[in-house]
Amino acid sequence: MVTITDISKACGVSRATVSKALNGAPDVSQDTAKRVRETAKKLGYLPNATARALKVGRSYNIGILFSDTTGGGISHEYFSQILESVKAEAERLGYDITFISKDLGAMSMDYYEHAKYRSCDGVVIASADFTDPAIIRLATSEIPTVTLDYTFDSRTSILSDNVKGMEELVHFVYEKGHRKIAFIHGENTSVTQKRLVSFRKTCAALGIEIPPEYICPARYHDPKSSGLATRELLALSDRPTCIFYPDDLSFLGGLSELDRHDISIPEEMSVVGYDGIPLSQVLRPKLTTYRQGAERMGREAARLLVEEIESPDLWLPQQITVEGELLPGKTVRDLPDN
Amino acid sequence: MVTITDISKACGVSRATVSKALNGAPDVSQDTAKRVRETAKKLGYLPNATARALKVGRSYNIGILFSDTTGGGISHEYFSQILESVKAEAERLGYDITFISKDLGAMSMDYYEHAKYRSCDGVVIASADFTDPAIIRLATSEIPTVTLDYTFDSRTSILSDNVKGMEELVHFVYEKGHRKIAFIHGENTSVTQKRLVSFRKTCAALGIEIPPEYICPARYHDPKSSGLATRELLALSDRPTCIFYPDDLSFLGGLSELDRHDISIPEEMSVVGYDGIPLSQVLRPKLTTYRQGAERMGREAARLLVEEIESPDLWLPQQITVEGELLPGKTVRDLPDN
DNA sequence: TTGTATGCGTTATCAT
DNA sequence: ATGATAACGCATACAA
Numbered sequence: 001m002v003t004i005t006d007i008s009k010a011c012g013v014s015r016a017t018v019s020k021a022l023n024g025a026p027d028v029s030q031d032t033a034k035r036v037r038e039t040a041k042k043l044g045y046l047p048n049a050t051a052r053a054l055k056v057g058r059s060y061n062i063g064i065l066f067s068d069t070t071g072g073g074i075s076h077e078y079f080s081q082i083l084e085s086v087k088a089e090a091e092r093l094g095y096d097i098t099f100i101s102k103d104l105g106a107m108s109m110d111y112y113e114h115a116k117y118r119s120c121d122g123v124v125i126a127s128a129d130f131t132d133p134a135i136i137r138l139a140t141s142e143i144p145t146v147t148l149d150y151t152f153d154s155r156t157s158i159l160s161d162n163v164k165g166m167e168e169l170v171h172f173v174y175e176k177g178h179r180k181i182a183f184i185h186g187e188n189t190s191v192t193q194k195r196l197v198s199f200r201k202t203c204a205a206l207g208i209e210i211p212p213e214y215i216c217p218a219r220y221h222d223p224k225s226s227g228l229a230t231r232e233l234l235a236l237s238d239r240p241t242c243i244f245y246p247d248d249l250s251f252l253g254g255l256s257e258l259d260r261h262d263i264s265i266p267e268e269m270s271v272v273g274y275d276g277i278p279l280s281q282v283l284r285p286k287l288t289t290y291r292q293g294a295e296r297m298g299r300e301a302a303r304l305l306v307e308e309i310e311s312p313d314l315w316l317p318q319q320i321t322v323e324g325e326l327l328p329g330k331t332v333r334d335l336p337d338n
Numbered sequence: 339m340v341t342i343t344d345i346s347k348a349c350g351v352s353r354a355t356v357s358k359a360l361n362g363a364p365d366v367s368q369d370t371a372k373r374v375r376e377t378a379k380k381l382g383y384l385p386n387a388t389a390r391a392l393k394v395g396r397s398y399n400i401g402i403l404f405s406d407t408t409g410g411g412i413s414h415e416y417f418s419q420i421l422e423s424v425k426a427e428a429e430r431l432g433y434d435i436t437f438i439s440k441d442l443g444a445m446s447m448d449y450y451e452h453a454k455y456r457s458c459d460g461v462v463i464a465s466a467d468f469t470d471p472a473i474i475r476l477a478t479s480e481i482p483t484v485t486l487d488y489t490f491d492s493r494t495s496i497l498s499d500n501v502k503g504m505e506e507l508v509h510f511v512y513e514k515g516h517r518k519i520a521f522i523h524g525e526n527t528s529v530t531q532k533r534l535v536s537f538r539k540t541c542a543a544l545g546i547e548i549p550p551e552y553i554c555p556a557r558y559h560d561p562k563s564s565g566l567a568t569r570e571l572l573a574l575s576d577r578p579t580c581i582f583y584p585d586d587l588s589f590l591g592g593l594s595e596l597d598r599h600d601i602s603i604p605e606e607m608s609v610v611g612y613d614g615i616p617l618s619q620v621l622r623p624k625l626t627t628y629r630q631g632a633e634r635m636g637r638e639a640a641r642l643l644v645e646e647i648e649s650p651d652l653w654l655p656q657q658i659t660v661e662g663e664l665l666p667g668k669t670v671r672d673l674p675d676n
Numbered sequence: 677t678t679g680t681a682t683g684c685g686t687t688a689t690c691a692t
Numbered sequence: 693a694t695g696a697t698a699a700c701g702c703a704t705a706c707a708a
Contacts, residue, residue: 020687091442370677385702388700
């Protein structure tokens with residue numbers, strides 16, 4: 001391994017001077033600076049991020065946290081898109097990405113400890129159970145964090161615009177003539193609350209009354225539970241004409257159930273998803289859904305985290321809301337009357 | 339930050355003793371060991387991976403490389419599954435995962451330099467253009483590497499069993515009575531070569547003759563190019579009865595094209611994919627395809643890499659082939675005669 | 677069994 | 693403009 005010592009010997013200057021020259025310090029002559037840079041290149045010198053981190057107390061390394069509890073793992077397209085955009089933006093800003101998890105090998109540590117252990121300059125919490133004490137510990141620690149789809153006090157967060165998304169979807173199906181709309185929702189999280197309230201509020205504003213049995217609980221990214229909810233909805237004496245699913249993947253559970261009852265989409269039942277993952281637009285008929293701005297969310301998360309890391313004195317927590325886009329699809333039928 | 343110095347003061351012993359006690363060295367009394375561990379816990383001590391890495395020359399950090407050139411990005415399900423399993427196994431063994439890329443911030447470096455810069459103990463090359471000089475440099479360097487779906491000389495690699503996969507698919511459609519089988523293949527890589535040769539060999543063994551115009555070039559994970567290839571196949575005077583696609587995603591391009599010609603699957607055209615990503619089993623009709631053992635591939639890659647890192651003297655390069663599984667699906671029609 | 681001393685590669689402070 | 697020195701936190705060879 002080539003170190004600054006090697007360069008200093010080759011150039012006949014001290015290690016301090018080499019370090020300065022390499023970092024563009026002003027108090028070194030043009031001559032030596034040039035000579036140092038050239039020999040560094042010639043010898044194939046690479047800075048050692050580990051040594052530098054130890055010395056300067058900054059690792060230029062940010063953690064990213066995906067806990068798998070709610071099916072929010074990396075392989076879900078929404079999250080893999082976020083991962084990809086966080087990674088791209090962080091790298092653009094000179095930071096590497098490392099995964100933060102519980103229990104590394106034999107050592108048992110929680111998220112906070114893992115992040116400290118690796119000297120992460122900050123952490124993006126991309127998918128997690130925000131009631132988990134380990135998550136709370138990290139998010140309320142001295143380590144800069146940015147959360148996605150959840151806000152901690154005095155912390156930066158990036159929020160998908162669930163209120164607007166739900167509004168647009170409800171308006172869309174309303175325009176098509178639907179008045180009997182059922183809503184299958186995910187676990188009780190802040191995201192769910194926002195969507196549910198927005199759903200109710202928009203319906204109320206449009207003068208639609210939603211009977212309680214039209215609101216069914218299920219779990220995110222779990223087709224099976226949405227299938228069960230669908231079955232219950234189909235058993236009602238007064239069936240809805242349109243069903244909202246917690247997310248695109250969950251709709252697949254509903255799809256199987258509707259198949260089993262020989263109910264065709266959208267002729268006999270209209271359906272709506274959420275997320276707008278690529279899969280949804282490949283189904284036939286194309287799913288009517290709302291695409292979340294995952295790419296931009298990841299980018300903003302990385303950008304704001306690095307801002308906080310690099311200018312802590314100028315930093316203020318902020319909540320950024322990222323709008324999505326309605327994908328009309330073909331799964332909502334035009335109702336003749338109403 | 340709590341360091342071993344803090345513990346040594348609190349316990350009234352030297353830092354060396356603390357270090358030994360914490361690492362379970364034999365030459366420290368039960369008493370002090372216990373006292374040290376307890377105060378460490380009480381003070382909330384966490385080892386500093388950076389300092390340790392600098393000292394011992396091991397970072398317990400492995401790099402993972404996804405270059406996006408062939409659509410092999412993280413958000414493709416095959417690769418996100420690999421990422422997830424590499425991560426899980428590495429963490430089980432006490433290693434963290436860092437992404438390796440080109441060009442970190444202002445610094446321009448290649449993959450090898452990035453890995454050195456971060457002191458990675460090894461790198462898993464999961465998806466890459468293996469003709470890229472930067473990849474070759476990394477894979478032939480002194481850094482331990484494991485490659486997926488490509489073999490470098492005297493290096494460990496994990497290979498999906500493309501020969502067997504293609505064999506099984508050809509036999510499957512042969513049993514269904516198909517004799518006129520077209521094959522759309524991806525870019526010219528070693529994977530493509532294996533699949534193509536296996537396709538030809540299996541057909542020959544079954545006594546099927548494949549006219550040259552039944553073999554069409556396209557690109558992996560690029561529905562558009564497979565759509566074009568499909569169009570050409572449909573324009574032939576003697577159409578095939580079954581089309582093999584380079585991968586499940588590419589099949590979607592063929593699907594659009596078949597739609598445009600009002601050709602129904604499988605009644606008027608049978609089709610076969612490759613990869614067996616979850617998406618393929620959600621399509622209707624379910625796609626006939628071959629699922630690669632992505633989860634196991636990632637696990638083996640991490641396991642063998644760590645073996646090489648930890649026991650370089652006992653290490654020998656090896657090629658591990660991971661079998662997949664045929665998913666019958668519903669897109670291959672039973673031909674009445676033949 | 678415990679402690680002293682040293683160095684990993686780098687940067688920062690302070691002389692020169 | 694340059695260099696000597698120390699320090700970041702840790703682990704280890706060696707002395708006590």
